[in-house]
Amino acid sequence: MNRRDHATGLLGRAAECAVLDRLVGAVRAGQSRVLVLRGAPGIGKSALLEYAERTATGLRVLRASGVESEMALPYAALHQLCMPLLERRRNLPDLQCEALETVFGLRSGPAPERFLVGLSVLSLLSDASEDGPQLCVVDDAHWLDRESAQILGIVARRLLAESVALFFGSRERPADLIGLPELEITGLRDADAATLLDSVTSVRLDPRVRERFVAEARGNPLALLELPRVLTVTQMAGEFGLPHADGLPDRIEQGFQARIDGLPEQARLLLLVAAAEPTGDPMLVRRCAERLGIASPSDLAGEMDGLLTFGVRVVFRHPLVRSAVYGSANRRDLRTVHLALAEAVDGVADPDRRAWHLAAAAFAPDESVAAELERSAGRVRARGGPAAAAAFLQRSVALTSDGSLRAERALLAADATFLAGGLEVARDLIDVAERHAREEFQRVRAHLLRSHIVFASGLDDKGPLMLLSAARRLEPFDRDLARRTYLLAWGSAAYGATNRDSMLRISRAMRELPLPENAPSALDLIVRAFALLITDDRAAALPYLRRALAALPAHPPEDLMKWGWAAFGLTAFLWEDAIMTETPARMIEIVRAAGVMSDLPIYLHALGVPVTMTGDFAAAASIAVQADSATAVTGMPIAQHTRLLLAGMRGREEEAVPLITTTIEESVASGQLNGVSSAQWAASILYNGLARYEPALSAARATLQSANALTSQWALPELIEAAARTGDHASAHGALSDLAEAAEPCDTDWAQGILTRCQALTSDGGDADGLYRQAIDRLGRTTLRPELARAHLLYGEWLRRDRQRTEARTHLRTAHEMFSSIGMEAFAERARRELLATGETVRKRKGPVPAAAELTAQELQIALLARDGLSNPEVGSRLFLSPRTVEWHLRKIFTKLEISSRRQLSQVLPRDEDGTSG
Numbered sequence: 069m070n071r072r073d074h075a076t077g078l079l080g081r082a083a084e085c086a087v088l089d090r091l092v093g094a095v096r097a098g099q100s101r102v103l104v105l106r107g108a109p110g111i112g113k114s115a116l117l118e119y120a121e122r123t124a125t126g127l128r129v130l131r132a133s134g135v136e137s138e139m140a141l142p143y144a145a146l147h148q149l150c151m152p153l154l155e156r157r158r159n160l161p162d163l164q165c166e167a168l169e170t171v172f173g174l175r176s177g178p179a180p181e182r183f184l185v186g187l188s189v190l191s192l193l194s195d196a197s198e199d200g201p202q203l204c205v206v207d208d209a210h211w212l213d214r215e216s217a218q219i220l221g222i223v224a225r226r227l228l229a230e231s232v233a234l235f236f237g238s239r240e241r242p243a244d245l246i247g248l249p250e251l252e253i254t255g256l257r258d259a260d261a262a263t264l265l266d267s268v269t270s271v272r273l274d275p276r277v278r279e280r281f282v283a284e285a286r287g288n289p290l291a292l293l294e295l296p297r298v299l300t301v302t303q304m305a306g307e308f309g310l311p312h313a314d315g316l317p318d319r320i321e322q323g324f325q326a327r328i329d330g331l332p333e334q335a336r337l338l339l340l341v342a343a344a345e346p347t348g349d350p351m352l353v354r355r356c357a358e359r360l361g362i363a364s365p366s367d368l369a370g371e372m373d374g375l376l377t378f379g380v381r382v383v384f385r386h387p388l389v390r391s392a393v394y395g396s397a398n399r400r401d402l403r404t405v406h407l408a409l410a411e412a413v414d415g416v417a418d419p420d421r422r423a424w425h426l427a428a429a430a431f432a433p434d435e436s437v438a439a440e441l442e443r444s445a446g447r448v449r450a451r452g453g454p455a456a457a458a459a460f461l462q463r464s465v466a467l468t469s470d471g472s473l474r475a476e477r478a479l480l481a482a483d484a485t486f487l488a489g490g491l492e493v494a495r496d497l498i499d500v501a502e503r504h505a506r507e508e509f510q511r512v513r514a515h516l517l518r519s520h521i522v523f524a525s526g527l528d529d530k531g532p533l534m535l536l537s538a539a540r541r542l543e544p545f546d547r548d549l550a551r552r553t554y555l556l557a558w559g560s561a562a563y564g565a566t567n568r569d570s571m572l573r574i575s576r577a578m579r580e581l582p583l584p585e586n587a588p589s590a591l592d593l594i595v596r597a598f599a600l601l602i603t604d605d606r607a608a609a610l611p612y613l614r615r616a617l618a619a620l621p622a623h624p625p626e627d628l629m630k631w632g633w634a635a636f637g638l639t640a641f642l643w644e645d646a647i648m649t650e651t652p653a654r655m656i657e658i659v660r661a662a663g664v665m666s667d668l669p670i671y672l673h674a675l676g677v678p679v680t681m682t683g684d685f686a687a688a689a690s691i692a693v694q695a696d697s698a699t700a701v702t703g704m705p706i707a708q709h710t711r712l713l714l715a716g717m718r719g720r721e722e723e724a725v726p727l728i729t730t731t732i733e734e735s736v737a738s739g740q741l742n743g744v745s746s747a748q749w750a751a752s753i754l755y756n757g758l759a760r761y762e763p764a765l766s767a768a769r770a771t772l773q774s775a776n777a778l779t780s781q782w783a784l785p786e787l788i789e790a791a792a793r794t795g796d797h798a799s800a801h802g803a804l805s806d807l808a809e810a811a812e813p814c815d816t817d818w819a820q821g822i823l824t825r826c827q828a829l830t831s832d833g834g835d836a837d838g839l840y841r842q843a844i845d846r847l848g849r850t851t852l853r854p855e856l857a858r859a860h861l862l863y864g865e866w867l868r869r870d871r872q873r874t875e876a877r878t879h880l881r882t883a884h885e886m887f888s889s890i891g892m893e894a895f896a897e898r899a900r901r902e903l904l905a906t907g908e909t910v911r912k913r914k915g916p917v918p919a920a921a922e923l924t925a926q927e928l929q930i931a932l933l934a935r936d937g938l939s940n941p942e943v944g945s946r947l948f949l950s951p952r953t954v955e956w957h958l959r960k961i962f963t964k965l966e967i968s969s970r971r972q973l974s975q976v977l978p979r980d981e982d983g984t985s986g
Contacts (some may be wrong), residue, residue: 078115079289080260087251088120091233095201096126100227104209104236104245107253109388110290113237116253117205120235127203127233128152128196134211135346136391140459141420142448143171143185144346145216149204150192157188159195161941163661164188171215171451179450182215183698186222187948191941193223194230194950201231208387209238209245214455214488217244224248225700226948229956255287264292290386324385324392327373334362335371336393337401343393344405344428347421348381355412360404403429420444423460433469441467442477449484458484462493465500475504479513491521512541516553532561536574551595554578555634558598562742575602590619591627594634601641607813613642620651625658632658633667636674637778643811643819645850648678660945668698669706676710680717683853683890686928688714693929697947707731707743716750717854719757719894724750741774749779752786757894759901765790765799781810785826789862792829800830818855821846825859828866836866854895857886861899873906884910922964930957931965935973 078085084105091101105113121129132148154172157165167180167188180188196202206212206220221244224234236245256264261282282292328336341356342348354365362368365378377383384390397405410425423444426437441464449457461481468474482497494517501514519534535557542550558578561571578599583592593616600609617638620628628635632655639648652675659668676691692710699706712731715724728747735743748771755764768787772780784807791800804826811819821843828839840863847856864880867873880903887896903910923931926947933943940951940958947954962968965976 078112078119079264080256080287081112081116081119084112084116084251084253085119088116088235089123091235092120092124092127092203095203095231095233098201098229098231100230100232100234102224102227102234102248104238104241104248104250105253106238106241106250108288109239110288110386111253111255112289113253114207114386115289117207117235117237120203120233121205124203124233127201128199130202130204132204132206132216134206134208134213134216136211136387138346139211139213140424140456141213142215142451142456143213143219145206145212146189146219147172149206149216149220150189153192153196156192156195160188160191161945164191164945168192173447173451176450182218183222183948185215186219186226187945189219190223190226190230190948190950191944193227193232194952197231197952202233204232204234205237206235207237209236209242210240211387212242214244217242221245221248226950226953228949228953230950230952256289256292257287258282261287261292264289290388321388321392321395324375324389325396327375328389328393328396331373332368332371335368337405338362338365338368339372339376339389339393340397340401340405341409342376342382342384343390343397344402344425345382345409348383350378350380350382352409352412353378353382356405356408359408359412399431403431420447420460427460427463427467430467433467435468435470435473438464438467438473438477442480445480445484454484455488458488458490458493461485462497465497471504472506472510475501475506475510478504479510479517482514482517486517486521494521509545512538512545515541519553532557532570532574535560536577540577548591551581551591552631554581554595555591555598555631558595559634571602575599579603588615588619590616590623590635591631593619594631594638597641598634598637605813606641606810609641610813613638617642617644625661628655628658629667633670633674640678640778640781643814643816643822645678645682645816645818645852649675652678669695672698673706673709677713680710680713681854682851683857683892685714685718685891686932689925690929690932693925694946697926697949700948707735707740707746709743709746712746712750713753716753717757717892719754719892719897721754721758721894724754728754742779744774745771745779745783748774749783749786752783752790754894756786756789757892757898759793759898761790761793765794765796769799781807784810785822788826788829797830804830817846817849818852821850821852821859822855825855825862829862840866853886853890854892857883857890857892858895860886861895861902864899865902868902868906877903877906877908880906881908881910923961927957927961927964930954931961931973931977934958934970935977 087103091103094101105116107113121131130149130152132145134145138144150168150172154168154174157168160168163184164187166175166177167184169175170177170180171185193202193204209217209220212220220234220236221242224245225248227234236248238245241250255261265282328339331339337360338353338357341360341362342353345353345356350365357363357365369378375385375389377385394402406425406429410422410429413422413425415422419440423437423440427441430437441460445457445460445464448460458481461477461484465474465477465481468477478497478501482494482501485497486494498514498518498521502511505511505514515534516538519531519538522531522534535553539550539553539557542553554574554577557574558571561574575598578595581592581595581599583596593612597609597612597616600612616635620635620638632651635651635655639645639651652671655671656668656675659671672691672695676688676695679691680688688710692708692714695708695710708727708731712727715727718724728751731743731747735741735747748767751767752764752771755761755767764786768783768790771783772787784803787803788800788807791797791803807823807826811823824839824846825843828836828843831839840859843859844856844863847859850856860879861883864876864878864883867876867879880899884896884899884903887893887899900910929947930943933946934940934954938946940954943949943954944951949957958970965973967973967976
């Protein structure tokens with residue numbers, strides 16, 4: 069390494085530079101690369117990032133830096149990174165373009181979800197990479213504002229086929245970047261450290277002192293460069309005053325502070341202006357300096373000791389310089405500088421930054437500043453920044469003296485803080501609101517918010533009952549909000565770790581709510597119906613379920629987004645198979661159109677489960693891939709309900725058991741009993757297919773112990789079949805009684821077909837024969853091919869045991885063919901063994917391998933969407949991929965399927981192969 073390597077901090081960094089060279093080379097070749105450079109302050113992360121920028125010839129460089137004092141401003145770092153590309157936003161789908169314009173303040177509108185913003189940034193980078201490879205450098209990532217960190221984490225995980233490099237420099241692992249490829253930057257080797265130390269020391273060091281200095285610095289380049297400047301000749305020549313490794317950052321900062329203290333007053337004040345103004349805008353710093361009567365930066369350049377540089381941006385020698393300047397300033401100077409900056413900032417173009425400076429300048433409650441902070445919170449929240457809104461509102465609360473206003477702002481601050489994930493701080497703010505509340509509605513809202521926090525902290529009895537209490541108190545103030553809160557209490561009790569007494573208390577309270585005399589809404593009717601399911605029976609709930617289903621289409625999307633999750637059970641409780649996919653399909657379109665991606669995994673599973681029940685396994689697998697993509701992006705923990713049911717029905721034990729076991733363990737740990745019930749239900753189907761009835765019975769019983777009313781009705785047939793086959797007639801008849809209560813009031817082919825099939829299992833002689841025939845007739849008129857196939861199987865098994873072998877073969881052959889065509893391998897094998905027992909030779913069905921089998925689950929999903937006419941951007945929006953990544957996958961798909969264009973997809977993937985028609 070030469071003298072330049074000393075100056076740029078690259079001495080001894082050949083290996084790290086080689087890593088960066090290799091990654092940049094891959095990007096030049098059309099690939100994407102992500103890397104987090106992690107290490108202590110001063111260890112050389114920034115120098116390595118600057119090296120990547122200098123040597124990335126042929127790449128467009130986009131740069132952003134986190135700034136500690138700017139962490140409260142939403143999307144601040146993302147704005148730095150994307151600003152040079154914003155003109156390309158018009159190349160994106162309308163929803164993505166609007167999302168970027170909203171978060172960057174170019175348009176007004178509802179706040180887009182961060183997942184949509186992430187997809188928009190991904191698409192923007194992908195579009196830019198069409199003109200050439202891009203290098204995105206994000207330094208000081210530990211100081212990124214929360215929104216930028218989340219978006220960049222989403223983008224980093226979805227980059228695949230774009231010519232984009234995304235390099236981060238960070239002291240620690242930011243939560244949103246955990247799991248990304250990482251290179252830990254450690255200290256220099258002793259020989260390199262000694263060389264660097266010799267290059268900056270003016271005295272000849274005693275060898276022992278030199279060795280200790282190198283050892284104590286632990287190869288930290290900034291320590292080796294800066295500390296000799298602040299240690300005395302005596303300290304350098306002897307063994308006193310040397311730094312200890314644990315205190316290096318503080319000691320380096322103290323070294324910078326000593327240099328700052330030695331500067332002229334005007335130079336120190338200019339440094340403070342630059343430290344308090346995090347955007348690095350040189351014009352703004354100059355305007356502020358003029359207001360304070362400070363000489364121009366050019367006149368003071370020689371007095372800055374190299375600590376601050378004015379160019380396109382105002383840049384400190386190191387972030388520790390900024391913190392040293394700001395941290396050591398007295399309160400009077402800080403107020404003076406922030407007030408001057410507030411006056412220098414364009415209040416029309418950047419009112420939120422002006423408000424932030426005014427707040428920093430305030431030293432006592434100030435209603436005008438508090439009100440301005442509240443307005444700013446509304447603006448940043450509209451751009452999608454709950455964490456930033458929380459920061460503005462928290463400061464607004466501190467500057468408010470009026471009790472009622474303080475309570476109101478504390479409630480707003482608590483809500484924003486809760487949405488940003490700060491549960492403990494939100495609790496403290498609720499305490500403030502309750503102390504100062506002067507109106508009952510404020511107290512009720514505080515109680516509701518506290519209930520949400522308790523619920524979010526863990527599913528147990530306390531959360532649902534607190535929500536129940538909040539719903540009751542809301543009744544006099546906001547009827548619809550009260551009913552939504554009742555439903556949330558009911559749902560949290562039904563799907564969480566709550567005992568039956570709590571569920572009954574909530575349901576009784578819901579049953580007592582009066583229905584509007586004229587045209588009750590679907591929400592009113594669902595609340596009444598769900599209550600009656602628990603307090604009474606299916607027959608009592610049925611009229612309200614039907615009326616709610618009929619009223620549902622009239623509700624506007626904005627209403628459904630508030631409580632649409634509760635509508636999914638209507639068709640299932642009514643046993644209406646023909647329309648059971650309509651509500652979740654509509655909800656999926658609504659949330660996609662609105663860009664509300666956080667709820668998408670829930671809605672996709674609500675669609676995937678009934679699609680699986682129809683036997684359309686390829687379509688269900690496609691939905692499961694979409695759900696996985698949405699879950700990966702949103703980070704919302706949710707059980708893989710569709711995959712579980714698919715695994716149980718396919719009957720591949722080696723695939724199903726690990727998924728079932730993992731889901732149960734994770735769901736028990738998190739208190740999400742709906743995950744446990746889905747997994748146990750899948751296990752009961754799996755083991756019934758494998759004709760292992762003891763574990764099937766055990767799994768079915770476990771399902772009923774943890775299941776809500778909906779999963780219970782689906783698990784009862786599994787319990788009846790397993791109990792009948794093991795000779796546990798008491799359990800079979802008990803479950804049959806429960807099934808009759810759920811199915812008899814619903815005179816549909818689904819309800820009556822399942823009920824008569826189960827009645828046949830527990831009957832003898834001629835009764836069983838007639839019941840099986842009736843079950844086959846009724847189920848034959850449904851969309852539920854797996855249930856019909858199981859009716860044929862059970863009837864064939866009964867006929868064989870009744871020595872009616874000829875007719876048994878007919879039904880067993882039908883069952884075997886249906887199971888094989890659906891993909892229910894365990895049940896198909898069970899039918900094959902029964903056929904062998906009748907004397908008929910049946911080979912295991914192999915047949916030609918369908919084209920879809922050549923593709924991965926994600927490739928199949930992309931191929932099906934492309935086959936159905938969706939463009940690459942539309943496919944990318946569904947799967948949280950960039951259009952370029954979709955194109956990359958399609959090239960692989962074409963190779964595997966031996967085709968050359970998307971027009972040929974309909975030939976190799978006909979609709980009857982994936983079950984989307986016919």
